[in-house]
Amino acid sequence: MLTTIIRHQLQQALRDQRVRWLAIALVLAALAALLSGLARQQRWSIERVEAIRADAEAWSRQGVVDAHGAAHFGRTAFKPISLLSSLDPGLLDHIGSMVRLEAHKQNVASGRPSDAGTALTAFVPFTAASALQIFAPVLVILAGFGVFSGEAARQVLRLELAAGVNPRVLMVGRFLALGIGISAVLGLFGFGGGVGLWLTDAPASDFVRLALLLIGYAAYLLTFLALTLGVSALCHSARPALASLLAFWLAAVLLLPRIGPSISAQVFPVPSVPVFANQVSESIDEGLDGHDPRHTRLDRLRARAMAQYGVTRIEDLPVNFSGLALEYGEAATTEAYRQHFDALFTNYERQSGLLQALSPLSPRLPLQAWSAGLAETDFAAHRAFLQDAEQYRYAFVQALNQAVVKSPPGQPRPPVRVADITAEVDRVAGRSLTLSETWQRQWSNGVLLLIWLVVSMGFALGTAGRLHRLS
């Protein structure tokens, strides 16, 4: 019986010209978006390789110069772009692609693709992820809103139930039939993505990421399918079923993901750029506790250095004191920046937490986080890159400061070959989050998606019991 229902429903769905053509158009558009995303990812990757080479060359070209001057000349770290970003670019357009690394300062990432935009930038770009997150649910609704309500209006449902079909079996059969369609579409993406990963020699973890990503999308779209069938089973005609499902889609897929970040930004506000800069400056000038001015700290350092080397005058130190001061100052400014950036990023995480708390109202909220997390295009991946870049910045600046420490005291600093000094410092590689780190951050979103699926399936099964009344 179940097989017959599935076959019958599949035939009906395939015969529906409207759904068939819309599905083909959506799949083709999404695959085109996937290819365009892949082209963009490849372009960025090539640009990154070239930029890293040019940066290293510029650093070497400095030749023999003042070590601290070189620390101010600085270097640049370029963010790696994951291959899966072609499927879901996540936050890539709104987070910088590079960080300038220089002495005394921790810069924010720059080179955001969304910078220097126009009115078009205010609209969500068409990507494979937006096709599946925004447009695919509409297709699911169109395919399913009339499954029961339409049949009830045409008096066909009464005939089916009179033939002795269990309403729950009918519901499960139709769910499975349309679910096969959804799986086929996602399978296409899986195949395309898998081939892409294989061609680029991606690590095995990327295949796992792709699989998990598609499982998330499957849960999301099946949730919409179950809700659609459930509502269809509740409505006597197709019109209220369609209206209520589109209203839900509008609220859950478009409105809430837009209003949610706005609400969370109000609950956990972040400072403006000048206020943030002032806070950092104050911490650097007055100490992290606000009661340890810079000159007092310098006096302490002077006394400590003289005690360490057993001298009573700075001029008698066997090392260059300005180098020691630079080292100490770098450590202090780094700590000040670290604390303020940590506070800022903690606020971002609180905002994300609040957004996650709104997930019971919209399955798209956990899916967005899940998808961007697995594609390594979320803020956690960006933060890992920033931390890596900052570690490198600190290491190379302090290596240069060490050269100043070792320079003859009481004399003008002799220039040094900076490339040799920093050669021993590990170059920033742009660390990616490991799969297990991603999982630790994303499992809760996976659970939320699962809860949405289970609850919506329960709803669909519950409404199946009312099909007799509908007929």
Next chain:
Amino acid sequence: MNALFTVIRHELRRLTRDRATPVLALLFAAICLYAAWNGQRWADQRAEALRQIEIDLQESREDSRARLATAAAAQPGRTFSQGSISAGVWYQPTLPLLPLAPLAIGQADGYPFDVRFHPVSPRTLFAPREASLTNPAALAAGSFDLAFVIVYLLPVFLLALTYDLWTGERERGTARLLLAQPISPMVLFFGKAIALGATVLLGLAALVMIPLLGFAGSNGPGGPALAALGVTILLYGAFWIAVALTVNVFVRHAAGAALACGAIWLGVTALLPAVLASAVDLLHPAPSSAAYANRLRDIELERQEARRQTPPTRSTADREDRAAALRRTLARVEEDMAAYAPVRDAFRDREQARRDFAHDLRFASPATAVQDTLERLAGTDATRAVAFQDQAWRFAHALRTHAGTSLAEQSADNLSRLYASVPVFRFEEPPATTVRQAVAANAAALLSFLIALGSVIANGLQRPRFLEDDGP
């Protein structure tokens, strides 16, 4: 004409009796209120940031003046020139907000609203500046302002109240009775459209404008901007009512009409702009910021090398030498800037070409044309932000010229006056005609969409099939 008024009166009575109307109106009012409040909150934060910059700048100049005053006290007879003072302080030109800023946050987070530089060390002119520290997730989601409400949600509410304008009559079986009346189908159809459309549209437009004006208070926007906003909302709303009419001419069932309206809404407000944005990315990709940054570093190295080979003459205590040293320094900075200029110009030209292409594409969808108008009226558009960057750049150059030509020495007693006479940046708004032309072009695009739909409706009404009735 009497028949038309009768139809309009009848429709208005039905609209007011419909239980969905007050619910939808209340919901829309609440959304508008939140969006206006959110936009105002953003504008207040930006205004606060601008004030903070001004305070910091004044404090930094006061510190600088106090240091020089102390030095002058320790060195009697020391003199200063306007040029040396102007060349010795930091500048931070800012882009002010327009009164309608809460309407659309637009591109405000994508362009810096300040530029910080020192006349003799203008390296920071090239450093990227952050416009905000907003969570990237919030930026990616898009802002919830009145522009979003107008572009996305106004059509939803308009369509919700008008999608079954004629198909509803068909399904209720009243279409047959109405067509049997001695009124032409054209009068009947447009009478209903005018009654429903105008009432709903004017009502919703008022719900958008009231909170915007309420939050703006006494610093409200000027009449022309408000008029342009009103006309834009009405034209855009009229486009959506025309969409509902078109669908009702060709579709025979309310469910089908709802589906068609929903599909068109999705296509116009989401799919088409998204495809256009992707087309811009594909056909005019953004110039590589990484390559730009590296090229600037190359030039910096070249300039360093050039300076190493010709070390600057150190200034002495002698007044004439000080003036000459300042002139030499400023000339060196000009040389540096001239070396950077071709790279910067090439980068900005590519950015501008991309923007021009995107600007042209906005006419393809009424939604993008309206978004562009709203951003221009709010002053958060790309054109204004680019004009600010260009003016700040020119100001930096003019400042160096001023410093190099204002070298008459004055006594330390005049320090306060010298600091007070430091040049001040004032943003000159782009000519009003530029904004007007763009807004008018967008309005013309909307009007042409409206005319196209109008002709489709008129043709559809002539079809014999329109007069056929399926019955209840």
